[in-house]
Amino acid sequence: MRGEFMRELEYPFDGELILKKSKKLKRALSEERSDFLEKRIAVLGGSTTHDIIRILELFLLDQGIRPVFYESEYAQYWQDVMFDNPELLSFAPDLIFIHTSNRNITAWPSVSDSSERVEELLSEQYAHFQLMWDKIAQVYHCPVIQNNFEYPFYRLLGNQEGVFPQGRISFINRLNEKFYQYAREHGNFYIHDIQYLSASYGLDRWADPLYWHMYKYACCMQAVPVFAHNLSNIIKSVFGRNRKALVLDLDNTLWGGVVGDDGPENLEIGQETPMGQVYSEFQGYVKAQKEIGVMLAVNSKNEYENAIAGLSHPEGVLKPEDFVLMKANWEPKSSNITAIAQELNILPDSLVFVDDNPAEREIVSAQTAGTAVPEIGTPEQYIRVLDHSGFFEVTSLSEDDRKRNEMYRANMARKVQQERFADYREYLLSLEMQGTIRPFEPIYMARIAQLTNKSNQFNLTTRRFTQGEIEAFAADPHYITRYGKLADRFGDNGVVSVVIGRRGTMADVDVYRRGERPDMESGRQDEQTDGKKTAGADVLHLELWLMSCRVLKRDMECAMLDSMVEACRDCGAGTIMGYYYPTAKNAMVKSFYQTMGFEKTDETDTGITVWKFVIPPDYEKKNTVINV
Amino acid sequence: MSREEVFEKLNEVFRDVFDDEEITVTDATTADDIEEWDSLEHINLLAAVEQEFGMKFNMGQVVSMKNVGEMADIIISQIIE
Numbered sequence: 060m061r062g063e064f065m066r067e068l069e070y071p072f073d074g075e076l077i078l079k080k081s082k083k084l085k086r087a088l089s090e091e092r093s094d095f096l097e098k099r100i101a102v103l104g105g106s107t108t109h110d111i112i113r114i115l116e117l118f119l120l121d122q123g124i125r126p127v128f129y130e131s132e133y134a135q136y137w138q139d140v141m142f143d144n145p146e147l148l149s150f151a152p153d154l155i156f157i158h159t160s161n162r163n164i165t166a167w168p169s170v171s172d173s174s175e176r177v178e179e180l181l182s183e184q185y186a187h188f189q190l191m192w193d194k195i196a197q198v199y200h201c202p203v204i205q206n207n208f209e210y211p212f213y214r215l216l217g218n219q220e221g222v223f224p225q226g227r228i229s230f231i232n233r234l235n236e237k238f239y240q241y242a243r244e245h246g247n248f249y250i251h252d253i254q255y256l257s258a259s260y261g262l263d264r265w266a267d268p269l270y271w272h273m274y275k276y277a278c279c280m281q282a283v284p285v286f287a288h289n290l291s292n293i294i295k296s297v298f299g300r301n302r303k304a305l306v307l308d309l310d311n312t313l314w315g316g317v318v319g320d321d322g323p324e325n326l327e328i329g330q331e332t333p334m335g336q337v338y339s340e341f342q343g344y345v346k347a348q349k350e351i352g353v354m355l356a357v358n359s360k361n362e363y364e365n366a367i368a369g370l371s372h373p374e375g376v377l378k379p380e381d382f383v384l385m386k387a388n389w390e391p392k393s394s395n396i397t398a399i400a401q402e403l404n405i406l407p408d409s410l411v412f413v414d415d416n417p418a419e420r421e422i423v424s425a426q427t428a429g430t431a432v433p434e435i436g437t438p439e440q441y442i443r444v445l446d447h448s449g450f451f452e453v454t455s456l457s458e459d460d461r462k463r464n465e466m467y468r469a470n471m472a473r474k475v476q477q478e479r480f481a482d483y484r485e486y487l488l489s490l491e492m493q494g495t496i497r498p499f500e501p502i503y504m505a506r507i508a509q510l511t512n513k514s515n516q517f518n519l520t521t522r523r524f525t526q527g528e529i530e531a532f533a534a535d536p537h538y539i540t541r542y543g544k545l546a547d548r549f550g551d552n553g554v555v556s557v558v559i560g561r562r563g564t565m566a567d568v569d570v571y572r573r574g575e576r577p578d579m580e581s582g583r584q585d586e587q588t589d590g591k592k593t594a595g596a597d598v599l600h601l602e603l604w605l606m607s608c609r610v611l612k613r614d615m616e617c618a619m620l621d622s623m624v625e626a627c628r629d630c631g632a633g634t635i636m637g638y639y640y641p642t643a644k645n646a647m648v649k650s651f652y653q654t655m656g657f658e659k660t661d662e663t664d665t666g667i668t669v670w671k672f673v674i675p676p677d678y679e680k681k682n683t684v685i686n687v
Numbered sequence: 688m689s690r691e692e693v694f695e696k697l698n699e700v701f702r703d704v705f706d707d708e709e710i711t712v713t714d715a716t717t718a719d720d721i722e723e724w725d726s727l728e729h730i731n732l733l734a735a736v737e738q739e740f741g742m743k744f745n746m747g748q749v750v751s752m753k754n755v756g757e758m759a760d761i762i763i764s765q766i767i768e
Contacts, residue, residue, distance in 0.1 A: 075738040078731060082706035109727045269746050273730075280734040 065091070068121040069433065070448040074284035081113055088120040094643045095125035096298060096523070101152035102128060103136035105163035106277040111290075114283050118291035122300055133275065134163075140191045140198075148198070153525070154294060155195055156204045159188075160253065160277035161211055161231060168225045170215070177224040185237045192241065192248065200527030202247045202297050204290065207235045209257040209278075212266035246505055247526050249293055249454055256289055257282075259447075292449030298523065299512025302431060302450040303405050304354040305345065306396060308414035309361060309369055309387070313345070313377065314338050315438070318369035319361055329374025337438045342376035344442045349381065352460025353451050354403065354467055356384040358395045358412065363387045383467040392419050393426035403467060404608035406515065406644065411450045413441070455505050462553070469550035470609055476549075487614060487684040490547040494615065494685040496622040499533035499540040506554045507542055510605060515644040518605040519637065519651060522576075537562050539599060539626045543619050545610050545685070555610045556619050559603040562596040562632060571638050572661055572669050576602055599623070599632045604651075617681035620655055624678055637670040655681070688766060693740075693759050700735045704728065714756030740766055 065087055067077060077084065098119075102108050112128050119126045129150045131139045136157055139147055166184040168177040188205075195203055208231045220226035235254065242248050257265040260282050270276035278286060295301065310317045315327025315334045327335045328342070349355060355377075359366055366387035370379045379385070384402055386395040392414070400407045408429025414420050415435065424432040435444050473490065480486035499507060508526040515521065524532075532538045543556035561567075563577065570577050601623075606616060627635060637652040639645075652670035653659065661669035694712065701710045705723050718724040724732070736758065737743050742765040744752075752758055 075734070079700070079703045079735040079738065081731075083703070107727075110731060269749070270730075273746060273749055276730075280730055281738075 068118055068288075069431075070288065071434065071436075071444060072284065072288070074281060077114060077117065077284045078110075078280065081117060084117050085120065088117060089125075091120075092123070094123070095120070096123060096300070097125050097127065098153045098294075098298060099150060100126045100128055100294070101131075101147060101150060101155045103131040103139050103155060103157050105134050105136050105157075105159035106271075107133065107275045108158055110276075110280065110283050111158065111287060114287040115291060118288050119294060122291055122295040124291075124295060124298060124300065136163075137187065137191055140194050152199060152201050154202045154204065154297065155199060156251070156290065156294075157191075157206065158277070159206050159208075161208045161227075162271060162277050164208065164230075164234075167227060168230055170223075170225050172225055174224050177230070181230065181233055181237075184234060188238070189241065192245070196245070196247075196527075200531065201525055202249065202527075204249045204251050204293055204297075205238065205242075206251045206253045207238050209253045209265065210262060212262060212268070246455075249297065251290055251293060253278075253286070256285060260285055289449065292452040293454060296452035296454040297512075299509060301452060301513075302353075302411050303409040304356055304383075304399070304403060304411070305348055305445075305451075306356045306358045306399055306410050306412045306430075307345065308392075308412075308416070308419065309357060309359040309366055311415045311438075312413060312435075312441075313342055314369060314372070314375070319365045323365075323368040323372055326369060326372055328372055331374075334438065335374070339374065339376055341438065341441050344445070346377050346381055348451065349464045351451060351453050351456065352463040354464055355382045356399050356403070357382050357387060358392050358399065358414075359387045360389055360392070361387040380468075381464070383464055383471065391422060391426075393423050396423055396427045396430055404516075404611065411445075411448075413445070455509065462551070466550055466552055466609065472549050473547075483612075484684065490549070490613075490684075492545060492547045492613065492685040494546075494618050494682075494687040495544040496541055496618060496687055499529060499542055503542055503554050504529050504533070507557050510554065510557050510607065511603065514605040514607065515642070516608050516647050517611065518603075518642075518645050519601070519648055520603055520640045521642050521645060522603050524603075532559055537596075539623065539630070541619060541622050541626070543606075543615055543622075545613065545615055552607070552610055555607040556615055557603060557605050558601065558619050558623060560599040560601050560623060560626075560635070562630060563598055563600055564595060565598055565634075565636075567598070567600055568636060568661075568669060571600055571602075571636070572663055572667055574640055574665070574667055596630075597632050598634045598636055599627050601635065601637045604637070614682050614684050616651075616655065618685050618687050621680045621682050621687070624674055627674055633674055635672040635674065637672065639668045639670070641666040688763070690759060690763065693762055696739055697736070697755065697759065697762075700732070700739050704732050704735050712755045714754065714759070716755040717753070736762070742766055 067084060102112055108130055112130060116126055129147060129152060136159060164184060166180040168180050192203060210231060211227050214220045214228065216223055216226045220228035221232060223229060238250060242250050257278065265278050265282050267279040270279045307313060315338055316325060318326060328338045329335045330339065345355065357366060366385060367379050370377060384399055386399060396407060396410060396412060400410060406429065407427050411431045412423050413435055420432045423430060431450060433444050433448055435441050476489065477486050480489065504526050508524055508529045511522065511524045532540050539560040539562065541558045542554050544554050545552045567577055623635065637657050639649060639652065657670035657672040659668055660671045697712055698710065701712055702708055705721060710721065718729065733744055733749065740762050742762060744761060748761050
């Protein structure tokens, strides 16, 4: 139960306590759960990284990720990438973090340099980094997190440091902008914003030269927890562990006062009072979360009518229609949280609950497994606490993220529709569903990778892939890939299903039944035959089959199978092998292949089941309700 | 704060940092006496001591400090004012 978990690592945390007790904390975190996501993380430093790794490990464990680290020798970040490095190659990182700082800038301009010379220095310094990033993309195909540069702790040109091109602040600003441009142009490349972090922490303390000269640390020891926490947020977001929904109390959380007692007209919200302004700003912050794909829900002890009246306050920023779900009743808030998770088809550990009342926070925290319940502080602190917690750390902004709230609202409308039909098939037909099922295409690579990392429930093998790996599958003729999009009269659900199959022989079953997969390189040498049909590769092994729970029971899985069968026919494969690998979260698809007409051929001690489907000559399409 | 009290608090800090409840430090204790006390843990140790006593070592002190006794001397000289 998450309720039993320690809270020492939740923002706002006591960094010095974390530093001091890290060994004890690590032990406790490791014992808290068993379902860690294992990730191999290479930390390539331009300064000492020992304590950064030590504390980063704690925050990752707290986020459910168990890291294995590769640490470069002191300040060897560039050499480690640019020169032959069998150790890093065999480490096979899932992610590379490059920990550089302004201490690693070598091409600083001097005051006597001409503007042209400064330009040259800027290009030279940038090229040093770009060469390295390009090499990483070429060799390692994994996500990269790169620090930007923090401001220096002194200013030779005083307040004009940012004005004159020779000034270090000007140089850093322009270098950072080049880094950002690279990030805009390259997926899988993320900036760790230590410029913001050092400002927020306090630059004079952050850049304490004692730590550089004594230990070659780019920031002071006391800032390491803040640094590691911020970094862990990007990592968990890249690996699909972001939270998904914000669940809010109403009275004294979204406005001052109690709507049932004071009446909606007497609530503190709007520009009239200082406190009203604070709540308005907070409502604006919450409303903006929708734009980054966060779903909003209400969990309040109130009469439903009063909740609506409060949210309809003319000065309010949030309106009833901004919420996908409203639980305004007298049930315990923990029960409401469970119901909200169920109705949204997400797990309670995807929720963040915000309530001004410590007693309510305590109940939810103790009763609801995994829901985040931040110590939100006083109203003027709400935004900072939520923001710095990084629950919804943005690493990509997909169309789907921006539309998520509408999609879930459309889901609610479908439910109402469903109640009007006695016959389920009739209901499905009434949805006028349009499906698009195609091999992976460049514009959807990011979304596909995102889905492989965050789908837990409807996921047969729970294999996580980076965008680089997804692109490699799409390009490899051994693989048959399909993504599925689904739209209906209530809205477009976007990409909701992903299937990856590898062509091989029955002999490969042995590898898959162990929960492994054949090396991507293996067998590639005999793939010289140009045609689509390859002799000896007459079995399709389904390495991945997942679907977003928002389209459960819509027959999308039938349409996906139809498409795979068609692809098999085109390439001469007559048998499809499916595998189910049990996890703590995917019990719902335990019998999925049986439902789809597969026959069980094996079951291992670890609960892995193997399923076989011989495509009959007269295969009839299983999907009859979606127009593909 | 008496020298005994300083040592009592130092013991707590050492036990937390090295995660070993058995540690008891004396004037003569040095890095050689505690297995895990290497140059990297030293940074963490000093940060924890600074936090415990609400003081800061300057660079000269960090460089010249020879044993726990000298550490205690610096702490006492800084917190007595």
